[in-house]
Amino acid sequence: MxxxxxxxxxxxxxxxxxxxxxxxxxxxxxxxxxxxxxxxxxxxxxxxxxxxxxxxxxxxxxxxxxxxxxxxxxxxxxxxxxxxxxxxxxxxxxxxxxxxxxxxxxxxxxxxxxxxxxxxxxxxxxxxxxxxxxxxxxxxxxxxxxxxxxxxxxxxxxxxxxxxxxxxxxxxxxxxxxxxxxxxxxxxxxxxxxxxxxxxxxxxxxxxxxxxxxxxxxxxxxxxxxxxxxxxxxxxxxxxxxxxxxxxxxxxxxxxxxxxxxxxxxxxxxxxxxxxxxxxAGVQDKLVGLSMTARGVLRAGQRVRVSGSEREGVITSGSFSPTLGHSIALARAPIEVGEQCEVELRGKWVTVSVTKPAFVRNGKALI
The missing domain is CATH 3.30.1360.120 (Probable tRNA modification gtpase trme; domain 1)
Structure with a gap:
C-alpha cells in the first residue's frame, strides 16, 4: 500500500x-x-x-x-x-x-x-x-x-x-x-x-x-x-x-x-x-516539440535522428494529443535540428515535424 x-x-x-x-x-x-x-x-x-x-x-x-x-x-x-x-x-x-x-x-x-x-x-x-x-x-x-x-x-x-x-x-x-x-x-x-x-x-x-x-x-x-x-x-x-x-x-x-x-x-x-x-561553451542540445500526423504514437525513449548531426536525440515525453487528434512529443535533440527529423518507431525511421515545445494553450492549437 x-x-x-x-x-x-x-x-x-x-x-x-x-x-x-x-x-x-x-x-x-x-x-x-x-x-x-x-x-x-x-x-x-x-x-x-x-x-x-x-x-x-x-x-x-x-x-x-x-x-x-x-x-x-x-x-x-x-x-x-x-x-x-x-x-x-x-x-x-x-x-x-x-x-x-x-x-x-x-x-x-x-x-x-x-x-x-x-x-x-x-x-x-x-x-x-x-x-x-x-x-x-x-x-x-x-x-x-x-x-x-x-x-x-x-x-x-x-x-x-x-x-x-x-x-x-x-x-x-x-x-x-x-x-x-x-x-x-x-x-x-x-x-x-x-x-x-x-x-x-x-x-x-x-x-x-x-x-x-x-x-x-x-x-x-x-x-x-x-x-x-x-x-x-x-x-x-x-x-x-x-x-x-x-x-x-x-x-x-x-x-x-x-x-x-x-x-x-x-x-x-x-x-x-x-x-x-x-x-x-555553447549547448549541444535543445528541447523541441515533435508532431506526427501519420499513424502511430510517439513515446518517451524513442530515438531521434537529425540531419547534419552525428549525435542522436531522444523523445522525453510523447503521447496521442486528444485536442489535436494526432501524436505529439517533447524531445531533446541536437542543436542542428531543423524543421523535420526522424524518429525510430518499431524499427523504422519515420519523418516528423519539428515545432516549438508547446502545442495547445487556452484551448487553442499553437501548431
Missing part, C-alpha cells in the same frame, strides 16, 4: 482507477481519460494534487537563502504579496534537482520574509534534504506542511465554478492575476496550474478536502486523474521531472533558460558558475 491523500476514499467511491504514482495511490482516471482531458479544455476539471510537497520558508535570512537556492530570483516578488515565480532548483553542476513554484506570503497576517514552495512528490526526500543542506549557513526555518491537501481546478470555467462553491472567497479570487495567490483563513488559493488552461490550485486543511471535492463535483467540475493531467501538460509543453529534466540535465537544454535570473550579476546562486561555463 502506498501513501494516500485525504481524498483516497473519495476517489475509490467515485470509481477512480487507482495506480501507484511516486509511492502514492492515485487515480489514473474515472472511466474515460479522453473525456476528462476534453472537460478541462472545454469547461472545468479537477485533480487531487495533495501528493505535492508544500514547504514554508521563513526567517531572517529567508530571502537571501532562496536567492542562493533558486536559479530564478525571489527579489522579483518584493512588495507583491501573493505573487509567485517558477524556478529550477539546481545542483553545483548546473543541473536540475527539481522545479518548483515559490510564492511570496508577505501580507495577510505575515511579515516580510515568508515564502511558500510547492515541489514534486516523487522528489520529496531529496528536495527537502537539499534545501536543508543549502540552508545550514542561513537563519531560516524550512517546514514541510504534510497536513495540507491540494486540489487543482482547471479549465475556462474553473474560476466561475470555484467562486460558485466558495462565495466567501470570491472577491479575493476574482482579483487574482495569473501566478498570484490569495490567502484567507487557512486557505491558500493560487491562480496557477499544469494544464495550459486558466484555473486555480487550492491548498487547504486535509480534513476539509473531501467536502470541497464533492461540492465542486456537484457544481459540474469533472473529477480527473493522472492520465489526463499528463496529456494536458504535454500539449501545453510543460516539463515533467525525470523526463525533460533531471540531475544530469541543464536548464539550458530543457527549455528553462527563461527561468534563470542572470541579473544582478553579483547575485550568486547554486550552479551559476557551471551554467556560465555551459553558456560560454
Amino acid at each position: 502506498g501513501n494516500r491523500t485525504p481524498l483516497y476514499d473519495t476517489h475509490v467511491a467515485m470509481g477512480g482507477k487507482i495506480v501507484d504514482f511516486g509511492g502514492w495511490d492515485m487515480p489514473l482516471n474515472y472511466g474515460s481519460q479522453m473525456e476528462e482531458h476534453h472537460q478541462v479544455r472545454r469547461a472545468a476539471g479537477m485533480f487531487d494534487v495533495s501528493h505535492m510537497t508544500v514547504v514554508d520558508v521563513c526567517g531572517t535570512h529567508a530571502k537571501p537563502y532562496l536567492q542562493y537556492l533558486l536559479a530564478n530570483d525571489v527579489a522579483k516578488l518584493d512588495g507583491k504579496p501573493g505573487k509567485a515565480l517558477y524556478s529550477g532548483m539546481l545542483n553545483h553542476e548546473g543541473c536540475v534537482v527539481d522545479d518548483l513554484i515559490a510564492y511570496n506570503r508577505e501580507g495577510h497576517f505575515l511579515r516580510e520574509g515568508h515564502y511558500r514552495l510547492v515541489v514534486n512528490c516523487a522528489t520529496r526526500e531529496k528536495d527537502l534534504a537539499w534545501m536543508r543542506e543549502v540552508g545550514q549557513d542561513y537563519d531560516v526555518e524550512i517546514d514541510e506542511r504534510p497536513h495540507l491537501a491540494m486540489i487543482a481546478v482547471q479549465g475556462p470555467e474553473a474560476i466561475a465554478r470555484v467562486t460558485q462553491v466558495l462565495p466567501q472567497y470570491a472577491e479575493g479570487i476574482e482579483q487574482l492575476s495569473i501566478f498570484q495567490a490569495y490567502e484567507a483563513d487557512d486557505w491558500f488559493i493560487g491562480r496557477t496550474g499544469y494544464t495550459g488552461e486558466d484555473g486555480l490550485e487550492i491548498v487547504l486543511p486535509g480534513e476539509r478536502a473531501e467536502a470541497l471535492w464533492k461540492a465542486l463535483a456537484e457544481a459540474g467540475v469533472a473529477p480527473c486523474g493522472l492520465g489526463a493531467r499528463d496529456t494536458l501538460r504535454l500539449e501545453a509543453g510543460m516539463n515533467l521531472y525525470g523526463h525533460e529534466m533531471d540531475e544530469q540535465t541543464s536548464p539550458l537544454v530543457a527549455n528553462m533558460g527563461w527561468t534563470i535570473a542572470w541579473v544582478p550579476e553579483q547575485r550568486d546562486f547554486v550552479g551559476r558558475q557551471a551554467l556560465t561555463d555551459q553558456k560560454a
Whole structure:
C-alpha cells in the first residue's frame, strides 16, 4: 500500500482507477481519460494534487537563502504579496534537482520574509534534504506542511465554478492575476496550474478536502486523474521531472533558460558558475516539440535522428494529443535540428515535424 491523500476514499467511491504514482495511490482516471482531458479544455476539471510537497520558508535570512537556492530570483516578488515565480532548483553542476513554484506570503497576517514552495512528490526526500543542506549557513526555518491537501481546478470555467462553491472567497479570487495567490483563513488559493488552461490550485486543511471535492463535483467540475493531467501538460509543453529534466540535465537544454535570473550579476546562486561555463561553451542540445500526423504514437525513449548531426536525440515525453487528434512529443535533440527529423518507431525511421515545445494553450492549437 502506498501513501494516500485525504481524498483516497473519495476517489475509490467515485470509481477512480487507482495506480501507484511516486509511492502514492492515485487515480489514473474515472472511466474515460479522453473525456476528462476534453472537460478541462472545454469547461472545468479537477485533480487531487495533495501528493505535492508544500514547504514554508521563513526567517531572517529567508530571502537571501532562496536567492542562493533558486536559479530564478525571489527579489522579483518584493512588495507583491501573493505573487509567485517558477524556478529550477539546481545542483553545483548546473543541473536540475527539481522545479518548483515559490510564492511570496508577505501580507495577510505575515511579515516580510515568508515564502511558500510547492515541489514534486516523487522528489520529496531529496528536495527537502537539499534545501536543508543549502540552508545550514542561513537563519531560516524550512517546514514541510504534510497536513495540507491540494486540489487543482482547471479549465475556462474553473474560476466561475470555484467562486460558485466558495462565495466567501470570491472577491479575493476574482482579483487574482495569473501566478498570484490569495490567502484567507487557512486557505491558500493560487491562480496557477499544469494544464495550459486558466484555473486555480487550492491548498487547504486535509480534513476539509473531501467536502470541497464533492461540492465542486456537484457544481459540474469533472473529477480527473493522472492520465489526463499528463496529456494536458504535454500539449501545453510543460516539463515533467525525470523526463525533460533531471540531475544530469541543464536548464539550458530543457527549455528553462527563461527561468534563470542572470541579473544582478553579483547575485550568486547554486550552479551559476557551471551554467556560465555551459553558456560560454555553447549547448549541444535543445528541447523541441515533435508532431506526427501519420499513424502511430510517439513515446518517451524513442530515438531521434537529425540531419547534419552525428549525435542522436531522444523523445522525453510523447503521447496521442486528444485536442489535436494526432501524436505529439517533447524531445531533446541536437542543436542542428531543423524543421523535420526522424524518429525510430518499431524499427523504422519515420519523418516528423519539428515545432516549438508547446502545442495547445487556452484551448487553442499553437501548431
